[in-house]
Amino acid sequence: MKPASVLIIGSGPIVIGQAAEFDYAGTQACKAVREEGVRSILVNSNPATIMTDLDVADAIYVEPLTVPVIERIIARERPEALLPTLGGQTGLNLAVALHNAGVLEKYNVRLLGTPLEAIRRAEDRELFRDMLAKLGEPVLESEICHTLAECEAAAQKIGLPVVIRPAYTLGGTGGGMAFTWEQLRATAQSGLAASPITQVLVEKNLLGWKEVEYEVMRDGNGTCITICNMENLDPMGVHTGDSIVVAPSQTLSDKDYQMLRSSALRIIAELGIEGGCNVQFSLAPRKDVRDWTGDTGKPLPYHVIEVNPRVSRSSALASKATGYPIARVAAKIACGRTLDDIPNAVTEKTTAAFEPALDYCVVKIPRWPFDKFALGDRSLGTQMKATGEVMAIDRSFEAALNKAVRSLEVGGRSLLWERHEWGKPDWFGHGDRATLRARLGATDERLWAVMSCLRRGSTAMELAEATAIDPWFLERLQNIVSMEKRLLNEPLHPDLLREAKRLGFSDEMIGQLADRLPEQIRTARHDWAIKPVYKMVDTCAAEFDAATPYFYSTYEIENEALPTPGAAAVVIGSGPIRIGQGIEFDYASVHAAWALHNAGLRSIMVNSNPETVSTDFDTSDRLYFEPLDEEAIRDIIENEQGGEAEPPPSIVQFGGQTAINVAEPLRRAGLPIIGSSAEVIDTAEDRRLFERFLQELGIPQPPGAAIFTLEDALKTARNIGYPVLVRPSYVLGGRAMEVVQNANEMVGFLALATEAAQGKPVLIDKFLEGREVEVDAICDGEEVLIPGIMEHIERAGVHSGDSMAVYPPMHLDAEEKETLRDYTERIVLGLGAIGLTNIQYVVLPRIDGEGPRIFVLEVNPRASRTVPFLSKVTGVPMVQLAVGAMLGRKLRESAFPSGLWPERNLVAIKAPVFSMSKLVGVDTYLGPEMKSTGEVMGIDRTFEGALAKALLSSDIALSPNAAILLSISDRTKADALPLIHKLATAGYSMYATEGTSAMIRALGLPVTAVTKVLSGDHPNVVDVIQDGTVQCVINTPEGRLTGSLRDGFHIRRAAAEHRIPCFTSIDTARAAIGALGIATEFEVATLREYLDA
């Protein structure tokens, strides 16, 4: 029955295990609900989402996702129904919590999509097993445990190795595999800690079995359909979010396929879900790969591993892989529609009641953060580590895989990349199976390692035994290796080149193997008429005439993406979600496409990320699902140009560094860019050019230089004086960026920075410890609009993406703001930047009688990650104005004239969110290198209210009367004194390391000293965290590569793993402590209400 109004819960900040896919899902759902004439009310704490845009839902709440806050929203909106299945696990958990708190009953709110009982049966392991038994589905040998002792007993019974799966967690957090008793105890403990109900499943280990997923849907009539099945290249043992996945399955016979499909449909029917659901299976592998007991004459044995009774990461992938809009259809079903009366948005002729047929192969590869966290544990297991993913489509597995690898954007590595040590003669064990197996353990680099083995003569079967990857995949990799050898050995001729392209080899790879430049390969391709064609993703394998403008490239005969008449522009997207380049850039890309469309141009989107709104086929006028490299983009532009004289221009300023990186290749190829030109970008990035530019304007910048060698680095640092900030140029998200205190540290760090710079210089600047502020500006070539100034809570030295940013600024006086406006205008106009520019400044304390002391830290002539936040809190449609400016429209003709836009009567704080508990071995301290995966926003009338919400949403709010562990560096002890007093007054009991406790005692305050020596007396710092004595940590590190950083590492990791707040910046801690006790006083209101006040 159709509700009059529905509350939709978003998934909150981007964290590992819950990424941009839920923006895609929520946005589709809000649109679909509105189409049904149902009033949509959305709550999400993540401002970087399209779904929280003012016009996506009828009422938008950017508020903390907690039961009390949602109850307040329900009380003021009185929605008839709640739709919790589109906000990931967060949405589902909140629905359960709201029910348990009696809120749904109190306000008579009906749950849509998935019944509560179904959530319980899918998530509670005991009920889940009961359900499978009832359906006659195979049940995996397992025990549900609530204590360590129970876990040990269960493992005794089942026998090692076992898998430990915590109940009700995201992305398998806290779980893992145990091969030894020691591992069992450790994993059981972390699993129990991770589960909100302190429950884990100890399960027989199906290591090496195939892992297959089905995305299924059901409507209120009981009609059940499958949208897509997917096969993991990595067998059981690797979290599906960390697996390379293909769609559809490749090694399943029709009998296998239908057996699992029927099982999935029985499960969704039994659960009574009205919407989407994901079922994961393990299927017996070939016996020559991993032996299992059982009758081979019977259907292959399988197990139901997991059911997600909601839209999931996999359903986003399935949607993009098939073109079937799962979230949209799920939302319509929730509003009471049935599959057979929902029109198929793709064909516009048939209905949603059908199963997509694919006539291509899809490959997804996860994007892991180990390029940023070189010291992190790279092994893959049951706990997901990837921050994002890429997808590629082609007509063969080889080609789709090659394109997916190109899309990853990890240091430009193709499938040819090898780690240096793999070339050592006995690295892979010379036929020693145990060595090979160990070397080919699941890591983010396994695919490349396997390729390396194939190049060195290993057979597919040997590798199948070592990895349990199905030999089919390995033989396909062997096809790629065979082509590599042909390209190395044979003269390049048209047939060979065409075959290589059909296997997905990039011009660059071919050039590398055939000893040519990529451009020469491109020329040869043109001479020999070897060009990609574009095929449509139409859900039906061409059976029906489809209307989707969704294309992928392939080397075949017929081109379906014929150029259409009229002006067009290409939006270069931002690729996979990674630390430093998050969903904010997808937000900007989506708005760019919309702005182009609204301006009467055809918007052409290029992107490789299946999780995003930008890759929804109805976001742009045409979508190319392609790698974001020079070759793919030039091919697309040529295709779009058709026979016209002028190629369509590209927009590179919304897709983060990914898009900026193609500016120069496009310029070289003579292809037009609208917005800031490649030269402008170069001036801003090139240290020497930029220094001269600022000098000419008379705008100060911290002294520094661009260097290539250690010698120059040391010389520069000596001249300007330590501390200095060291960072590679042309890199986003502060990768390999560090504050260096002395020459010793410089020696240690420079190599890393040089490597990250990839041949470009490393920048060394005087580190000025002041207040960091950030400005976004829009320029039409004549005038500059500054929507707002943001002030960071953490002082300079913490990456802007990891800082809490406050709008409007709290500590700037009128003269400083005026100076910022003046500098910004002059810089932007002086550069000739068109569209968006982001500038970061450091503001030093004023000296009596002197003017403001403001220095420019960085200028980025592109959209920054603050664009969605600032657009939302100022009401300025920043991307739309920027696109207008690129198309020649003048700001003065818009409703937003130039100058500093008046501050709104609200306070908004953007706070970073980290995924540190999932990344073993990664240090969590805040520094110049970005580490956060997502962001939340706290918005209110007052600073205190906004701060309380930001802390609550980013899960670092302090609970009152708790115990806190302090370990304060000498450098920050003076700053910490007022905090310590405040903590004592607020009734906190304090634990502290040796030096810090001495300081606290000297203040005459009670404190318990705890040793930081892990090998000595107990309790030590890690003990008090692990046993729950303390619920919060303040630990300020001394500096990189010093003793204090190493000591602190254990404290910070322990805090991360036990999910308690850990403040490594005294500024963040001050903010959190300042917000104590005001948590209940904040307002709850819609974004519109805040803006209109």
Place this chain on the structure above:
Amino acid sequence: MPDALLVLADGSQFEGRSVGVPGRTDGEVVFNTSMTGYEEMLTDPSYAGQLLVLTYPMIGNYGIDPAVEESGRIQPAGLIVREAAAFASHQRSTGTLAAFLQARGVVAIDGVDTRAITRRIRQHGVMLGTITTGETAADALARVRSLPGYDGVNWVKTVTTTEAYDWEAPGATRMSVALVDGGVKRNIMRSLASRRCAVRVFPSAVTAAELLASQPDGIVLSPGPGDPRLLEAMVGETRKLIGKAPILGICLGHQLAAQALGAGTFKLPFGHRGGNHPVKDLVTGKVTITAQNHGYAVDADGLDAAAYVSHLNLNDRTVEGIAMRNEPLMTIQYHSEACPGPLDNAGIFDRFVDMMAAVHGGVS
């Protein structure tokens, strides 16, 4: 000259690689959008006289398993794929697709843009074509243009059993079923046998009298290839069966029964071949996903008032089933036996068994 050529009657040609035996083979070019089940499709008699395009681009990934064959031979006249997998991987695989095609003497081509071919057929309708090796495109086209039409051939005759036989039942049976083989797939017999039915399979030329003489509890009219309008004799015999015994018509069997009840049939522009067609049961309102393989459909105009349309295809609203109000007769245009395709409609066989039980008082 390329290794192999596909030439269509409209003059279009596609160069590829021969993956079966060398030679020439002609037929009506049709496409199937199923992503799995190539071996079942290759052994489905309803493809007689046709060149089968598989729209999924990588075919043969899981090899060949003799246990899943739906008849004793490769039925389509030829196979057209984007890529015949050189390497097969499956617990049960006994060899590659190409080896299978070669062993059975089938001409096949790979390396062609199957999506382009499919789009051509979707836009212009099914057409004749040839897969050929060692022949110029011009010669091949001239030959294709002189071929007799597919619709004029009685294909059923070419695939039906020559002698009646009993399908081996696994244990004690409770019902006996007479099956008219117009090109039956083995899983129809398997499905009946697993429901404890003894199945006797008759050649398509069997008369109603002969069938009834075997005193079956029910009669199954099987699927099969070709234009049902050519099968007047079978329609006539079917007419005599109605009311005499419970009848289940599947695919061609549905078309025969519909004609026997006064309805017409017509050729679809490019047929329904795949595993993803939604069919609505108009009695229960339920939608299920079905396996389909037919080039002709029933036109319900003229259907006897005693019968009604029971199932509808949601893609193009064509008739997917009929039933009679007061007689135990039900027909479906789709394939409840799946193989390949979704197993959602196996319940049709249960309904048929129930129908027989209701009439004959058989013991469940």
